[in-house]
Amino acid sequence: MIEANLPLLVPLTFLISALVIPLIGLRVPGAAYPLALAAVLATIPIAGFGLYRVMDGGPVSYTLGGWEAPIGIEFVLDPLASFLTLLVTVVSCLVLIHARHVASVEHPDKQVPYYSLVLLLLAGFCGIMATGDLFNLYVFLEISSLAGYGLVAIGDKRSPVSAYRYLILGSVGTGFYLLGTGFIYVMSGSLNMADVARILPQILDQPAVLAGLILMVTGIGLKTALFPLHFWLPDAYSSASSVSSALLAPLGTKVGAYVLIRILFFVFDPAAVEQRVPITSVIAWLSAGGVLYGSLMALAQQEFKRMLAYSSVAQIGYIGLGLGMANPLGFTGAVLHILNHALMKAALFLVAGNLRVQLGHSNIAAMDHRLSRQMPWSMAALVVGALSMIGLPPTAGFFSKWYLVLGGIQGSYWVFVGVILLGGLLNAIYFFRVVERVYLPFRRGPSNQAAPNGGQEVVENREARFSMLAPTLVLAGALLALGLASSFLVNRVIHHMIPAGL
Amino acid sequence: MGIEFIAGHNLYWIISLLLLVGLYGMLAKRNLVKKLIGMNIFQTAIILFYIAGASKWNATVPVIDPALGSVDPADYINPLPHTLMLTAIVVSVATTGVGFALLISIYRRYRTLDEDTLLKRMR
Secondary structure (H helix, E strand, O other), rough: HHHHHHHHHHHHHHHHHHHHHHHHHOOOHHHHHHHHHHHHHHHHHHHHHHHHHHHHHOEEEEEHOOOOOEEEEEEEOOOOHHHHHHHHHHHHHHHHHHHHHHHHHHHHHHHHHHHHHHHHHHHHHHHHHOOEHHHHHHHHHHHHHHHHHHHOOEOOOHHHHHHHHHHHHHHHHHHHHHHHHHHHHHHHHHHHHHHHHHHHHHHHHOOHHHHHHHHHHHHHHHHHOOOOOOOHHHHHHHHOOOHHHHHHHHHHHHHHHHHHHHHHHOOOOOOHHHHHHOHHHOOOOOOHHHHHHHHHHHOOOOEHHHHHHHHHHHHHHHEEEHHHHHHHHHHHHHHHHHHHHHHHHHHHHHHHHHHHHHOOOOOOOOOOOHHHHHHHHHHHHHHHHHHHHOOOOOOOHHHHHHHHHEEEEEHOHHHHHHHHHHHHHHHHHHHHHHHHHHHHOOOOOOEEEOOOOOOOOOOOOOOOOOOHHHHHHHHHHHHHHHHHHHHHHHHHHHHOOOOOOO | OOHHHHHHHHHHHHHHHHHHHHHHHHHHEHHHHOOOOOOOHHHHHHHHHHHHHHOOOOOEEOOOOOOOOOOOOEEEEEOHHHHHHHHHHHHHHHHHHHHHHHHHHHHHHHHOEHHHHHHHHOO
């Protein structure tokens, strides 16, 4: 019985607990955090079982209200959706464990609405993954977006301005998506993704269908921060509170990438579309630009969180490159990079949160080698995350780039192979800039002599508390473990996701 | 592209115009409230587009009337876009609400709603 309901269970759990938290939190404010954590913990086994069930017996579909598929709204759990749902629940669980202390330091008076918003955000994300209906996807997109605007607004002094900018641009994005859906609906008469995919080959020559696709991709590109539609991202991520940015940066843009995959590869047939409008090539070229632009801008940043935000623009570029190549290896690389980037960005943003709580700032210029002894474990996690971002062999980041490069070679996209390698070098420069400051002593310049404690010997321990350290280290460990398990993942899990059209 | 093309699609021309007006307001206006007004015009245009797609000549409201004796779908306009747009209107109201809440918060912190002044005060 529970198997038939699997697609709906995860989003519904989040949605209901998001409504329960303010009701109970009104009387007992302290209950908000345990409730949120319990909800997220409850969804992990459901999502895990969903993935196991889908891998074992094929996609599970659920029709809301008993209305059969093309007429009613359908929820479908297929390999891609169940895998990413599990990713969202696991990463958000680790971030929430980390959040307990951070949120009580950064915004103590907003606990109840904060956790309610977090769960609404997750409900939106998991709903987007599970739904099989184009308009329903818009509704979940708006749920997650509205919660996201609220989360970005809870932060430092300038956060409402960043949130407002995010709201205006996000509304343009979702508006374009809705308009594109309207085009597709008017032409095909259906909103169900599987049904639309069946009808589309007959009407693909209509300009309105292609215009609808372009509108949808542009809208989702804005939400995904696909270069050059990324301009809202750095402000939004760097002025949000540490917990919000640790949730939004690894997961928010990945969900956008998922929608792109769903529309480009599952609803539309990429090869047939490519003959009419070169949409995947355009995505690939723009993403290549994004990799270089994001990396160069990250190099110029003096604030750790802002540097991570620009590096997100670059990493989304990698995902876009893999999708734009539109071959199985590139697709594998893109999906693997969605997973890896979610984990490594979460790990690095948690390190940023540790720095903010323990030191009160995350300025790169103010970091020095004492940090490696004050916060040894956090800095070790930073190094693992940085190695993975650069893509050095034992870590997970290497393998996704490996598949992206293989995809580039298979399709003879030599420029893209060059961009991926050059992007890795730029990553190395901007992360080693931080790692060097943290680990290498005897920096030149008078600032070192003016150290208040008069020498390097007196170093107090300022490591983050266990509840913050444990999730950071688990994520860093996961980067190493996933690096070792990547061939298993690709052969056993991601292999099943590759759409038939590729 | 004759005169019939322009005259035959005049509703779509109006919708395109509204879309452009909304986009212009959101992206080019320097006053933050005007950006929100632009957003509303933009969303209204999309709603009108869906409604326009649902309409048919010589069709009536989609409630099956036994007195009419007709169950031919061609006699009734398509009700689905209307229900979809009810959801979209709710979303639009919610977005406007969040937008105004953010504007109040911005005004309390910076005492201005003009983007240029705001950028100066944020430094």
